[in-house]
Amino acid sequence: MTQGKVSGVVANLVTVEVDGPVAQNEICYIDVGGVSLMAEVIRILGSSAHVQVFESTRGLKVGSSVEFSGHMLEIDLGPGILSRKYDGLQNDLEKMSGIFLARGTRVDALDADRPFDFRPLVKSGDEVQAGDWLGEVKENWIDHKIMVPFALEGSWAVSEIRSGSLCVDEPVATLRNARGESRPVTMRQKWPIKKAIQAFTERPRPYRLLETGIRVIDTLNPLVEGGTGFIPGPFGCGKTVLQHAMSKNAHADLIIITACGERANEVVEIFKEFPHLDDPRTGRKLMERTTIICNTSNMPVAAREASVYTGMTIAEYYRAMGLRVLLLADSTSRWAQALREMSNRLEELPGPDAFPMDLSAIISNFYSRAGYVRLRNGQTGSVTFVGTVSPAGGNLKEPVTESTRKAARAFYALSQGRADARRYPAIDPLDSYSKYLEYPEFVEYMGQELRPDWTAMVTEARDILRQGQDAYAQINILGDDSVPLEYHEVYWKGEMIDFVILQQDAFDAVDASTPLSRQKFMLELLLAITRLRFSWSGFEAIGNYYKKLINILKQMNYAVTDSPEFATYLDRLRQMLREESGQDLAADWPGANV
Ligand SMILES: Nc1ncnc2c1ncn2[C@@H]1O[C@H](COP(=O)(O)OP(=O)(O)O)[C@@H](O)[C@H]1O
Ligand SMILES: [Mg+2]
Numbered sequence: 001m002t003q004g005k006v007s008g009v010v011a012n013l014v015t016v017e018v019d020g021p022v023a024q025n026e027i028c029y030i031d032v033g034g035v036s037l038m039a040e041v042i043r044i045l046g047s048s049a050h051v052q053v054f055e056s057t058r059g060l061k062v063g064s065s066v067e068f069s070g071h072m073l074e075i076d077l078g079p080g081i082l083s084r085k086y087d088g089l090q091n092d093l094e095k096m097s098g099i100f101l102a103r104g105t106r107v108d109a110l111d112a113d114r115p116f117d118f119r120p121l122v123k124s125g126d127e128v129q130a131g132d133w134l135g136e137v138k139e140n141w142i143d144h145k146i147m148v149p150f151a152l153e154g155s156w157a158v159s160e161i162r163s164g165s166l167c168v169d170e171p172v173a174t175l176r177n178a179r180g181e182s183r184p185v186t187m188r189q190k191w192p193i194k195k196a197i198q199a200f201t202e203r204p205r206p207y208r209l210l211e212t213g214i215r216v217i218d219t220l221n222p223l224v225e226g227g228t229g230f231i232p233g234p235f236g237c238g239k240t241v242l243q244h245a246m247s248k249n250a251h252a253d254l255i256i257i258t259a260c261g262e263r264a265n266e267v268v269e270i271f272k273e274f275p276h277l278d279d280p281r282t283g284r285k286l287m288e289r290t291t292i293i294c295n296t297s298n299m300p301v302a303a304r305e306a307s308v309y310t311g312m313t314i315a316e317y318y319r320a321m322g323l324r325v326l327l328l329a330d331s332t333s334r335w336a337q338a339l340r341e342m343s344n345r346l347e348e349l350p351g352p353d354a355f356p357m358d359l360s361a362i363i364s365n366f367y368s369r370a371g372y373v374r375l376r377n378g379q380t381g382s383v384t385f386v387g388t389v390s391p392a393g394g395n396l397k398e399p400v401t402e403s404t405r406k407a408a409r410a411f412y413a414l415s416q417g418r419a420d421a422r423r424y425p426a427i428d429p430l431d432s433y434s435k436y437l438e439y440p441e442f443v444e445y446m447g448q449e450l451r452p453d454w455t456a457m458v459t460e461a462r463d464i465l466r467q468g469q470d471a472y473a474q475i476n477i478l479g480d481d482s483v484p485l486e487y488h489e490v491y492w493k494g495e496m497i498d499f500v501i502l503q504q505d506a507f508d509a510v511d512a513s514t515p516l517s518r519q520k521f522m523l524e525l526l527l528a529i530t531r532l533r534f535s536w537s538g539f540e541a542i543g544n545y546y547k548k549l550i551n552i553l554k555q556m557n558y559a560v561t562d563s564p565e566f567a568t569y570l571d572r573l574r575q576m577l578r579e580e581s582g583q584d585l586a587a588d589w590p591g592a593n594v
Contacts, residue, residue: 020138035104131199207441213249213513226372226382233414262488468494
């Protein structure tokens, strides 16, 4: 292996003179008085390599010896990843004393001594390739597939397969190829985090709704299994609360959270909060199907950069088992800042706001690892990725937001105005969008799942919100009395959709998550109301009437589906509408199926 000597140190950027070949992103270890510090090659110039050190470089001197490893930054994949909390380099934070890892120590990401009951899914003589399922073990309640290592090339025959209680480093199978090479396979495999795992045959465009239970997302700006979304918003607007709501309620099999906290205590809060959360979908603990990757504030920027890749690699690993994985990163701006710091230390030609010139490409590459895939056995899996972005000063034109906008398909803009008005979640309905609404596959899917004209109804609701805002602007300029009554009416229709669909109480047991069938019902109901014709006596009458309607509708949001309360509110609503409009909603009653 190539050796080297340190020739310069600038904070975490170290220059090494090397005696042989080194590769971009290769890992090396720098010896500091017997402690070995892990670092990654980020630039090579002739016989010097610039490396970023993942730990504090305190005491590091010119002349220290360096050993190159021949491989990129890798993590361990195998059963036992769920329920863990790792740092960006996959050190198990629970195995460390306190939250700080002593310099130069690395902790096993898996549990080498923990036995798993291995059930084979292939038999001797079967032909297999990288990513194929050899067997499975129970990891919490997930069927964790043990796969042919992703790095293995070509076709192999199973020459031996075991079953029963085995630990992660014991061979579960032996494979042989046409050249007569033989290879044992254990439940642990390693994979370089900056390379996407490609163990699939096809990547169809995603089209299946990923239900989150959040109405402003599912109904108006849907996310799909294998899709991408991002949440930009100023500090304190609810990015973290929104991501947590998604992690609790989304119809995903697994949740991977990468937390690069904006505030110092945020990471500690996650640590304290998550283990206690109940999983509303299984009645068990949410943590059983969650892995948290988190950065502590004392970690150098390089480790922060690694964490998003570690999260993505774990997500891809479980996707190859045919699972639906939701990967959340909070906040990706922290990651971009890490890239900026290293780029500046390397004295690279800076791009806008001193971010690296290739920031857009880095972000796009990362987002493109999410996706919906078909495996060799015909099953499908997905990685859905949602990142938050914290634009400095709330400026959505800054480079990280702009670059992310190009990469992500759904955009959830959190607005300061809505947060100030306590209209939570503060997603701006008009600035936000989901490109999936334009995918013919998605339109067809929703048409089958809900009703043929579903996406047309969504467009109608969005139009009403827009018209409502325009009317509001006119009323503000011209005054209540000087605009036609229709302006007031359309304004209140918009308010009704805002209060009843967009606003949702993340902290109420019922309202926190709305099943899709109920979201469908509410949209049908609200649109049916907007189609009724009333004759108003004045603008005050419109406001008063809609306030009463909104009040009943909001109570419905808090009532358990199909409960007597729910039915009572519905009856009251119907009666109110009949009295005022003289029309009966019953003929076209959308609630017949509730
Ligand atoms: N959906 C919500 N419902 C109620 N309160 C909310 C909601 N979202 C945010 N908040 C309030 O706003 C505060 C800040 O939210 P947070 O997610 O930490 O902001 P950010 O991550 O954007 O800085 C929360 O502590 C909470 O009081
Ligand atoms: Mg936050």
